[in-house]
Every structure is written in C-alpha cells, then in structure tokens.
Amino acid sequence: MISVEEARARIAAGLKPVAAEMVGLAQTHGRVLARPVLARLTVPPADVSAMDGYAVRAVDAVAGANLRLIGEAPAGHPFNGQMGHGETVRIFTGSVIPEGADTVLIQENATASGHNVQVNEAAEAARHIRRRGGDFSAGDEVIPAGRRLSVRDIGVAGAAGHPWLCVHRKPRVAILCTGDEINLPGEPVPAGGIANSNAAMLAAFVAAHGGEPLLLPIARDTAGAVAAGAEAARGADMLVTTGGASVGAHDLVQAGLAQQGFALDFWKIAMRPGKPLIFGSVNAMPVLGLPGNPVSAYVCARLFLAGAIAVLGGLPPQAPRLAKARLGAPMKANDRREDYVRAMLAEDGDGWVVTALPTQDSGMLRALARAEALIRRAPHAPEAAAGEVVDILLLDAS
Amino acid sequence: MISVEEARARIAAGLKPVAAEMVGLAQTHGRVLARPVLARLTVPPADVSAMDGYAVRAVDAVAGANLRLIGEAPAGHPFNGQMGHGETVRIFTGSVIPEGADTVLIQENATASGHNVQVNEAAEAARHIRRRGGDFSAGDEVIPAGRRLSVRDIGVAGAAGHPWLCVHRKPRVAILCTGDEINLPGEPVPAGGIANSNAAMLAAFVAAHGGEPLLLPIARDTAGAVAAGAEAARGADMLVTTGGASVGAHDLVQAGLAQQGFALDFWKIAMRPGKPLIFGSVNAMPVLGLPGNPVSAYVCARLFLAGAIAVLGGLPPQAPRLAKARLGAPMKANDRREDYVRAMLAEDGDGWVVTALPTQDSGMLRALARAEALIRRAPHAPEAAAGEVVDILLLDAS
Numbered sequence: 111m112i113s114v115e116e117a118r119a120r121i122a123a124g125l126k127p128v129a130a131e132m133v134g135l136a137q138t139h140g141r142v143l144a145r146p147v148l149a150r151l152t153v154p155p156a157d158v159s160a161m162d163g164y165a166v167r168a169v170d171a172v173a174g175a176n177l178r179l180i181g182e183a184p185a186g187h188p189f190n191g192q193m194g195h196g197e198t199v200r201i202f203t204g205s206v207i208p209e210g211a212d213t214v215l216i217q218e219n220a221t222a223s224g225h226n227v228q229v230n231e232a233a234e235a236a237r238h239i240r241r242r243g244g245d246f247s248a249g250d251e252v253i254p255a256g257r258r259l260s261v262r263d264i265g266v267a268g269a270a271g272h273p274w275l276c277v278h279r280k281p282r283v284a285i286l287c288t289g290d291e292i293n294l295p296g297e298p299v300p301a302g303g304i305a306n307s308n309a310a311m312l313a314a315f316v317a318a319h320g321g322e323p324l325l326l327p328i329a330r331d332t333a334g335a336v337a338a339g340a341e342a343a344r345g346a347d348m349l350v351t352t353g354g355a356s357v358g359a360h361d362l363v364q365a366g367l368a369q370q371g372f373a374l375d376f377w378k379i380a381m382r383p384g385k386p387l388i389f390g391s392v393n394a395m396p397v398l399g400l401p402g403n404p405v406s407a408y409v410c411a412r413l414f415l416a417g418a419i420a421v422l423g424g425l426p427p428q429a430p431r432l433a434k435a436r437l438g439a440p441m442k443a444n445d446r447r448e449d450y451v452r453a454m455l456a457e458d459g460d461g462w463v464v465t466a467l468p469t470q471d472s473g474m475l476r477a478l479a480r481a482e483a484l485i486r487r488a489p490h491a492p493e494a495a496a497g498e499v500v501d502i503l504l505l506d507a508s
Numbered sequence: 509m510i511s512v513e514e515a516r517a518r519i520a521a522g523l524k525p526v527a528a529e530m531v532g533l534a535q536t537h538g539r540v541l542a543r544p545v546l547a548r549l550t551v552p553p554a555d556v557s558a559m560d561g562y563a564v565r566a567v568d569a570v571a572g573a574n575l576r577l578i579g580e581a582p583a584g585h586p587f588n589g590q591m592g593h594g595e596t597v598r599i600f601t602g603s604v605i606p607e608g609a610d611t612v613l614i615q616e617n618a619t620a621s622g623h624n625v626q627v628n629e630a631a632e633a634a635r636h637i638r639r640r641g642g643d644f645s646a647g648d649e650v651i652p653a654g655r656r657l658s659v660r661d662i663g664v665a666g667a668a669g670h671p672w673l674c675v676h677r678k679p680r681v682a683i684l685c686t687g688d689e690i691n692l693p694g695e696p697v698p699a700g701g702i703a704n705s706n707a708a709m710l711a712a713f714v715a716a717h718g719g720e721p722l723l724l725p726i727a728r729d730t731a732g733a734v735a736a737g738a739e740a741a742r743g744a745d746m747l748v749t750t751g752g753a754s755v756g757a758h759d760l761v762q763a764g765l766a767q768q769g770f771a772l773d774f775w776k777i778a779m780r781p782g783k784p785l786i787f788g789s790v791n792a793m794p795v796l797g798l799p800g801n802p803v804s805a806y807v808c809a810r811l812f813l814a815g816a817i818a819v820l821g822g823l824p825p826q827a828p829r830l831a832k833a834r835l836g837a838p839m840k841a842n843d844r845r846e847d848y849v850r851a852m853l854a855e856d857g858d859g860w861v862v863t864a865l866p867t868q869d870s871g872m873l874r875a876l877a878r879a880e881a882l883i884r885r886a887p888h889a890p891e892a893a894a895g896e897v898v899d900i901l902l903l904d905a906s
Contacts, residue, residue, distance in 0.1 A: 184688060291582075304667065475551070476650060
C-alpha cells in the first residue's frame, strides 16, 4: 500500500497534457491556456476620462471661472480639434481627453448653460484621467500560458483584442463500469442486481472537471468483456474503470486489461474509503481503476481523477485545495490509512465548524450526497479535541 | 440610492423560475430539480455483503471450525439454495447473503482448500452485512425538489433507478452591450474605440452560472439601437445590458428600453464599484442593466446576476456565500457605499489572510483578473486593524 501523496505523484507522472485547439473566446471558460495571451491593443488606447464631466486645463478651472464649451467628445468619438485657454469640451466616462486639456472637471462640480460652463469647485490637476496603457500595452503578456481561464481572464483577453484563444482541448475520459450486478438506471434490474450509480455520476464528474466523458457500455464480469471495453476506449486520453479492483476472485479488471497489454504502476493505497485503486496504462493510454463502491469511487475521483483531468488538461500537478475548519466534536486517533470522513459544516463568527456524520459506512450513498465536507485525517493522526483546526475538502456541487 | 441587500431582494421579487424539462441523468449536473426524486428501487435490494469472504452462521464459524463450501454467489448472481449447518457459500462485496447465513467470515480470516473452508478467527454475529433498504427504500424521497444537483446527487438518482430527471431548464439570458466606442474582440477598432471585454466575459459568466447566453450584436449609442436590441431579446428569460446606465447625456439604455415599454424598478445602488445598476422589465421580461465599466460589470454580475440566474433556474433567493478571513493589513473606515475591495489571499495555519490590492481603480481589468477575493466592507464600516476577521467573496474561476 502506498500513501495518497505518492499515488497522486505517480499518477501525475504518468500523464501528458493533451494537445491544443483554437476556441472562440466566450467558450474558453475553464480551459487551460496553451499559448500566452499577448495584448494586441493598448488599454486604455489614449488618456481617457474616468468620469462624466468636462475636459479642462487645471489653470483655467478655478472656482467661479466660466469656460467656453467648444464641443463634445462622447466615448468613441474623440474631439478632433485643439482645446485652448478658457475652453472646455464635454466628455464622458471613456472619452479620449482632447489635446490641450490636462484634467477633468466632474459634472457634479459644474453648471452648464448654452456654451458656458461655470466651475463651481476647482478641478485639481491631472484628476479622473486613466492614462494610456494604464491597464496594459500592446505586446504585454496579459495572461500566461498554463493558467485555467476564469471569466475575468476572458474579459482581459477580450479587451486585449483576441477573438480566439489557444487552449488545451478537453481531455477525453472513457468510463468503463464493470460488474454482473449493475445496470444503467432505467434498464431492467434482474434479481440480485442493482441500478448503477457510478456511470452517470462519473460522466457528470468528468464534465464538471473540464473533461469530455465517453460512457462505455457496462462490462460484465469476464476478462474478455473488460478487454473489449479497454479496446473501445482507444483514442481516449484516459480510461477510468470502476469495480473489479479488489482482491476477490471476481475482480477481473486487471485480468481484462492484461489482455490489452496492461502495464501496472500501482494498486492499493493507504486510504479510507477507497483502498483498491489501480493505476497503469494500456498502449500509452493511462488507466485509473476506481473502486466499485460509489462512495469510494466518488472520494477517489475527488482525490485522484480531478487532479488527473487537470494535468491532462494542461495544469501542473496539484493536490486538491483544502480549507481549514474547527472540529465541532472530538475525533478518535486514526490508524495507518489516511481517512476522509464525511461531515457537515456550520458557520460561526470565526469561520467554519465541521462535524463528522455518525454514519461512515461507505455503502451509504445518500449520506455522501448530504455531506458538505470531508475531514482529512492524516495516517496515525492522534485523537483531536473539539475546537481543534483540521483540514477539510469542501464537497461543493462537483 | 438603495442598499445592496434591498436591490437583491427587489431583483429576486421580479423573477419567476423558468419551466421544467426532462434531461438525461448524466447531463443534469448543476440543474435545479423541479420534481422530487422518489426512489424506484430499494438499496441495497437485499441484505448484501460489505466484504469479500464467506457467508456463514455465526454459531458454526468458531475459530478452528471447518465448513463445507456448497457454492458461490458473486455479486449479481444470488445463491438459490438454502445454506444449512456447517455449510458456507463464497460471497463478494455486494453479494446477496444466502438464505440461512447470518454473518460474513471475511476471507482474511479463512483458509479455503477444495470444498473445505477453515475458520481461522471466529466470525461475530451479523457482521459485514449491509441491510436491505439501509440506504433507501422504494418510494423514499431521495432528493427534494428545489435542490441544485451535485454529481453525488446524480449518483443517488442513478442508484434509485432514474434515467431522466425533471429539472428547470437553463434560463436564457440575452446580453446587450451598448456603446459607440466598443467593438467585439477581433473586429476592427476605429480611432477612439476599444475592444469590448464585457460581451464574452458575461456570456461565459452566464454559462458558468447555469444560464444559456444569447449574445446580441453591440447596440450603438442611440435609443433606437437599444430598443432594437431589447426587441431581439424577446423570448429570453432575462435581458442584461451593459453601459449607458450612468447619468451622462449619452446614457441611452433607459431611453431605448422606454421605447419598448420599460417599467423601471430601481437604478443606482449604494455600492462601489458599480453604482449605476438598473433593474426593471420590458413586457414581463426582467432587465438588469450593468455598468459599462468591466470591473463594475463583473462585480455587479457576481452580486446580482449570479443570484438572478439562480432564481430563474429554480432556486430560492440567496445572497452570495461569503467566507471569513483575517486582514493582512489595516483598512480605512468606509463611507455610505458598500465597498467590494479587490484583494489577494494567503494561507497560514489558522486559515485565510486577505490583503487589499493597492490599485482599486475600476478601470484596471487586469488587477481584477489577478485578484483572488473581494473584501466586503459594510456601509460606514469603521477602520479595521490587521488581524480582524472580515467577510470575503472568493473570486474563483467564475
């Protein structure tokens, strides 16, 4: 059995980022930038006003002065003349500051009447002006390669003049659920059988984490069926299996993959839930074998599959982001397996308080769905008192 | 000027959830359930084993005993006979416990040879059995209506036998950016013009928050162009405009909407950035007018548009979820406007430390993209010392 950390490192070492594609700017959210975004434009393109008001010379715009209104320059329509002494031009947020002006008199401090603008409060020099290139200049790298694009990044790339971005494509993740007892939801369930929860859950998980799921038909419990599934996954960037990763005689995933030339990297990790995790490759396609138990499958997906999709998608390897919370109830000492304990969250004035659910049976999918966090208990963690700060993994919508 | 809270309440009051549709289970992630999910199956469907091992009677399975192996029951293949005294059946995780057995001898505690199974360690009564219906029973409400579906919920619905779920459809949100100075990224930029950042950013924002964006052509600064844009949005569940919401003479959004019969609810809110926010409706279609400044537009989108899409999508009105962090540097007292201060996050052993960015100029889109959180400063908040706990809004990928 290897540690969670070692498993994560070995999985990451077995993955290569997928190639890039050009994607329309508005569709790039969550993708990882494959080439840096260099600004094609300077922003602002000139000195522009940050307010609605009047372009003036500071020396003219003293309290009580009257200025002659010689024109207006709405945003997008720069004033083409030169502004002289005692003159002013009506401007708006985003308007280019006319030649000759050096500050902005905000409209709240002026009274306009016909071609006369009276200054009610003096305009300080060089105020309310956004300088040319203040945000960025053409040629600047405004977003580095390797960054997962937020909607704000999309705003920056748009302002920089990019209609397309070069991003890693979505990793294609084939999902192969195995077992004689499982049936896709809505399909007939024979005696002794159950409806499968992993297939749709993992397909949604892959999509939520930026991958493109490819849901294969369920493989029955023969090595040949598993081998055929692995063959059907050819061309995917990763194959994820569920079930058959334990030690029973009916655990056929490894036997089936072997028919396709499986190279095992490791199996079994020192964690709970989810000990029987397989990692290896079939003809250069990485294979992650999740436990069949849906609670274990989900926790392993959060701890390993999410990170694997991220690395395939172009990000550097990274452990899941943990948060801190105080324990609402004491916890017993842990054994040698890293434990992920389903828990509920509450909030008080100082932040989160986390309390383990009474049921930790990994067969209870409903309790997992209700849980709001997993408390991470390190191997051999000593007992912990209420109020102690612990690491938690937030169980958000994904 | 009204408060952020009042604005949020008035927006929510002006919205109705969109109708429902049937969606394939694997595609329902993030949707809001319109009808409760009632289990069609009982899970587990029978008493099943939680381990690989041997079904036994506890009275037989004392240390040193030898049991007669009469068959096996892999998951999905129940044993059809009756197990008598001194007998055992090979079982696996998920196998139905055969008639006559009352506990599980785990395989680690047994030695099998031909038809003989030797008990190395006594099996306690009623161990390693998941009871019929232990997770849920047919007819149970396993997910209530009104819940936004997580991937774990999809697992539960799958196990409950549902291939389709009845969810609210994605709200269609039309986006109308206005301004003579703006051009979609990649389009020619005339003198005094800029590339637009809001259109693609908001389209991505709407999609990231569960809506379906409809990006309208940019409306030039005439009331007629804005009116034509509002007309083109007909059939959408909401219209979002940007720009033209300020007080300048070239602020034409309200004038344009008026041509389509605009009913104003409010405009101007006591917040920074983003004072000029419009809310109202055109022919029963709600209209949210965001500021043209992309930083203000983004912050207002986070504070108001995200919640509006959630309500349209079937959720109850809710303020954005705030987290707590300690200040890394002191902050000045606030004025009467609720302030959202762009900030960076760090972590120490006790949780997050948040520090305001030096630049708060709402023209700086790049600083917004780099920011990791917004510090919420209540109206008239007194000055705050380093180390004080404040509310933050995490600036995640969306």
